[in-house]
Amino acid sequence: MNNFYGTIPPEIGNLTNLICLDLHTNQISGTIPSQIGSLVKLQILHILGNHLNGPIPEEIGYLRYLTKLSSCWNFLNGSIPPPLGNLNNLSYLLLYDNQLSGPIPSELGNLKNLNYLELSNNQFTGSIPSSFGNLRNLQSLFLGNNNLIEEIPSSICNLTSLTLLHLFRNNLKGNILQCLGNISGLWCVTMSHNNLSGELPSSICNLTSLQVLDLGRNNLMGAIPQCFGNMSSHLEVLDMQHSNLSSTLPTTFSIGSALGSFNLHGNKLEGKIPRVENCQLLEVLDLGDNLLNDTFPMWLGTLPELRVLSLRLNKFHGPIRTSGSEYMFLELQILDLSRNDFSKNLPMSLFRHMKAMRTIDQISKEPSHLGIHIIMILLQFHPRGWSLNLTASQEVIIILVRTVSIGYEARPAPLVISHPRAKLAKKLSCKYPYKPSIMGDLIALRALNLSHNELQGHIPPSVRNLPSVESLDLSSNHLEGKIPFS
The missing domain is CATH 3.80.10.10 (Ribonuclease Inhibitor)
Structure with missing residues (x-):
């Protein structure tokens, strides 16, 4: 050069x-x-x-x-x-x-x-x-x-x-070709962001060299062929998010599965989560925004590489039961259980062994995941009464929460708290476990969003003591009085 x-x-x-x-x-x-x-x-x-x-x-x-x-x-x-x-x-x-x-x-x-x-x-x-x-x-x-x-x-x-074969982000229409299954050497196929329709051809399962299959954001229909589970012996990335798929998930996955990323977000899938213990290399599992009806799959915690788990916007129900094992969710960094029907309290033991949420990049002094400086736990539960108490916790966790009462004392972890449209009421000095009067102690708080609620009263003076805050949104409430200033 x-x-x-x-x-x-x-x-x-x-x-x-x-x-x-x-x-x-x-x-x-x-x-x-x-x-x-x-x-x-x-x-x-x-x-x-x-x-x-x-x-x-x-x-x-x-x-x-x-x-x-x-x-x-x-x-x-x-x-x-x-x-x-x-x-x-x-x-x-x-x-x-x-x-x-x-x-x-x-x-x-x-x-x-x-x-x-x-x-x-x-x-x-x-x-x-x-x-x-x-x-x-x-x-x-x-x-x-x-x-x-x-x-x-x-x-x-x-x-x-x-x-x-890369055809992504066009306006292609029609069915996915059945004859693609005859191109035996294909190892990467991307057709996402098109207007493709029809059912997934089972002939794709003949592609024994296929490692990446991205068909997300199309207008497909019907079920995922059961043989897709057998493809996991060589398939590393399977992305069919927002593709209008229905029915149930494949029930079995190959022993020695190579699957690392499995994204079916935003479909119409029903039934239970299949047992994916064979997917020991799985890092990303996104089944959010479907119609899955199951209890919390604690057994997913045994997957040694799992870093991202999203089950949001489904019909998960019942209590979240944890295991006494010290080897559960050891690599998990992003967890999204929002908008389900879980009951009872969220057990602290669920987070106790999530060691990956404690990692700080020694150069940037910030937590990181896959090169992105963000670690989140998203918890938007059924508004029947939830509490998550992490008072005096020394762990490095960024928490983004909707419709859940949360107590957290940041020392010195970067922290995000968000409750937009969470039906919060009463005054800002109300009964929630993180009392606004001690908000000034959240020295690493970067963003606070309590917009679109029914909050009343004055903005507590303690908000003046948030040295790291970058975004404060209290809009669309019923607050009154002066804005505190230093």
Whole structure:
């Protein structure tokens, strides 16, 4: 990498014996000169990672020996010139992260030696050319984050060498192709954020190399095929959130499961949580916003890698029973049990052994999870009377709470308390376990949200003593008097 700047001079076309032109990751601006088409012996053209703009000159289509063309990470605009389909020796065509638009030319289907076609993060419109089915050597097809419409052409299933298929964030419609199950080498499929419909094809279970399957935010219907549980022996990421799926979850998961992230948030799934003890590598389990009807699955605490557990907005009921074991939820950092029908008190023993919630990054001095500086416990329970008492606790926990009475003394952990629309009433100096009169002792409090309640009276003077507070929202209440100031 150098630090070249300025433009590519048209005189570069005089270098007619040039075989490789690599200008990647510089500060070069301006347009690609059409004279580059005079480099008739050129095999490699790398101009990625610059500030180039304007169209791709169609003269590049004259470079019949070209094998690699990468101009990604620029500001190129206009359409892909159809003459690029004449580059019979091309194996890499990388144009992602530009501002290219218009339909993808069907002539690209002539590039029968192409291994990698990456056009993501542009503004392409129209449909996926059916001619892509001719690209029998294609291993990677990236068309994500464009404006493509219509159905996925069935000719895609001719791409028997394909390993990566990225079609996310488009406006594709129609069913997920049944014949995808014939592309045995697929290990990553992302089709999220489209308008795909119909049922999940059970043929996907034939993809024994599949490690990542992301079909979230579509308009699917029907049940998850039971064979999906058997896929967990090789599947590492399964994301089908907000996809209108119904019925029950797969009942069994393979011994030696590789599943690390399982996200079915925002569907219409019913029944009980399946036993997933075989998923010993599971880090994220998000089953929130469904119709699951079960008691608290304490046995999930035996999963040694579980870091995120969301069961919010379901029909979980009964008391939360804990285990006497010291080895429960040891890695858990985010827990969301909100808007269920649990009863009785929330046992302190549930949190006693959550050692991951005590970790502080020694550089930033803040807790972290997966690179994000946030640890949360979300507890929005049925408003029948709940209490969580962590008084004098020395643990590092950020707590975000709705419709639950909570007592917590922060020393010196960053703390967030939120009760918006929680039906809180009475005065701010009322009976809740965290008495507002001692709010000034919460030296690490960063955010307090009590908006949209029925609170009355004065704002307690102790709020002046919150040195770390960044956000204070008491709006939409019935408070009166002066605003305290120091």
